[in-house]
Each structure stands twice: as C-alpha cells, then as structure tokens.
Amino acid sequence: MARDTNGRDPSLYIELDRKQWRDLRQSMPMVLTENELESLVGLGEQVDLDEVADVYLPLSRLIHLRVAARQRLYAATSTFLGELQTSRQVPFVIGIAGSVAVGKSTTARVLAALLARWESHPKVDLVTTDGFLLPTKELERRGIMHRKGFPESYDRRGLLRFVTEVKSGAREVTAPVYSHLTYDRVPDVMHYIRQPDILIVEGLNVLQTGPTLMVSDLFDFSIYVDAKIRDIEKWYVSRFLQMRTTSFADPNSHFHSYAELTDAQATTAANDIWTSINRPNLIENILPTRPRATLVLRKDSDHSINRVRLRKL
C-alpha cells in the first residue's frame, strides 16, 4: 500500500484523544457560566464546564476558522461571476447527526451558545429536523407511524428547500415545529429564521445522501455524535424511566399512560421501542452516514467525550 511522506498509511481522518484535542483550544476564553451551561444540558446528559473547555472550545475555534475560509471561497465565486452576482455573507450551515438519545440536542445547544460569542458571527440559529417529520395524519395515511425517525418519515424536500432559502439570503424563512408532548407537528406554530450568520441543523438523518440533492449537500461542516450502541440503548431506557416523572407526567402527553408504569414495565416498553424503531434506524440509516462527518465526537459509557475524529482531507 502507498504510504505518506512520514511512512503512515494514508487516511482521510486524524484521530485525537481528549488531551490532544484540548490543546487545540489555544487561548480561547471560557465564555459560559455554570448556570448558562445547566440551561443547555438535556435530560440525562452530563456535560460539565471541563468538557466545554476541553472539547467544545477547540471546536468553536475550528468552526470559526472555517467560517472565515468559507466566506473567502464564496468571494472567489463572486469575483468569477462579476456583475452576475452581488457579493454577500452566506450563512454557514452545520449539520449534527447521531442516534436517538445520544445527546445531539445538547451538543447543538452548547455549540450554538459558544459560536454566538464570536463578534464576526453572532447570529446563530438552531433548527431540529423533527419539525420536518410528516404530520401524524400523513404518517398514518402512508402506514408508517412505526417508522418515525426513518428517512421516509420526513418531508425531505421541505427540509432541503428550507436550508436552500436560508443560504440564499432570504429575509425570513419558516420551519415547522414538532412537539414531543403531542408526538406530532404543532399546527400554526412556526420557527422564524431571519438571516443568521450560522445555522445549525440537528437531526437523526441529516447526513444522508441520495440520488438527488439532499440537505447534507448544503452543509459547510458536519458533526456526528457517536457512542457504542449498548451505551446509547442504556441511555435511552434510563431517560425513558426518568420521563415518567417529567414529560410523561403531563396529562396532555401522548405517552401519559407510561407515567404509571413500574420500573420493570417501563423498561420493557422502552426496550420494545428501542429494538423495533430506534436501533434498526441507527444501524440501517444513521451509522452508515458517520464516515461522511467532518467531525466525530465519541462518547464513553459515562457520556463523556474522550475521542475526536476530524476529517483532514
């Protein structure tokens, strides 16, 4: 096999442990307080300020450098097009993918908060793809209610159109909103996106590709949040047990009947949903997209991120 000039096997990626990655923070200041961080961390997640310092601050620095580089690339195209196109800031789009219950939403929120502290790109918006799940009525009509989270359960064209409009500089673009409470799209409520500097799109399947253009084609940077399947399964079940006294306790929750389940019953119910929906989706659709990610954040069983893989080519 051909080797690089240092005698190593060629690779698209560089793998770093937490200490090596942490050193790439350089002089980035800590800009979050304990209280701010607490408000960003989701149920069952365990991010602390050390992890922000070691993992998220270097990441914020890397993305900041890449935002500037991307603008130079767009400027090159504008120079080429001359009068055919006026030069402008194009929103930088980040995709965040990974399994159900791996902690994507927390990663997305922490990153959004850090990126918004940069003077050159203070306006950061975050959209989750659950808003683009087809409404329950339509999922039922198609007989795919049990496939929620699988690629076919989304309005993929709508998602592509949405990100295209944001990148095109539209003054205001709307995204539909999903409710975990009603387990359906919320009628008449929209998320308004008004010319952000950075847009983060978080969801299970955002890194999927296909024969036609897909939202992944519009990403300037992508992150895959990764962990062992056995660990994610444990996190899913333990979060489900916790939800009996939080989300499910609300009488309006679609899952309210689960609130009364014993530990054993709730564990069985969570395992059933995991093995019939979330695990197959992870294996068939989500995991195969991991090689495509610019960055993989690898979590250990205690949720801590201890390894990072960066695409360098």
Ligand SMILES: Nc1ncnc2c1ncn2[C@@H]1O[C@H](COP(=O)(O)OP(=O)(O)O)[C@@H](O)[C@H]1O
């Ligand atoms: N049934 C539910 N009721 C209320 N909130 C939920 C429910 N399922 C998931 N969530 C919340 O929705 C968010 C996304 O969860 P999920 O899709 O599992 O992705 P991740 O854990 O990777 O962020 C999390 O903040 C989670 O706590």
Ligand SMILES: CC(C)(COP(=O)(O)O)[C@@H](O)C(=O)NCCC(=O)O
């Ligand atoms: C809403 C989800 C499909 C995730 O949506 P995403 O924002 O990742 O597109 C997922 O959290 C979900 O509810 N899955 C269905 C099976 C379950 O209840 O675990």
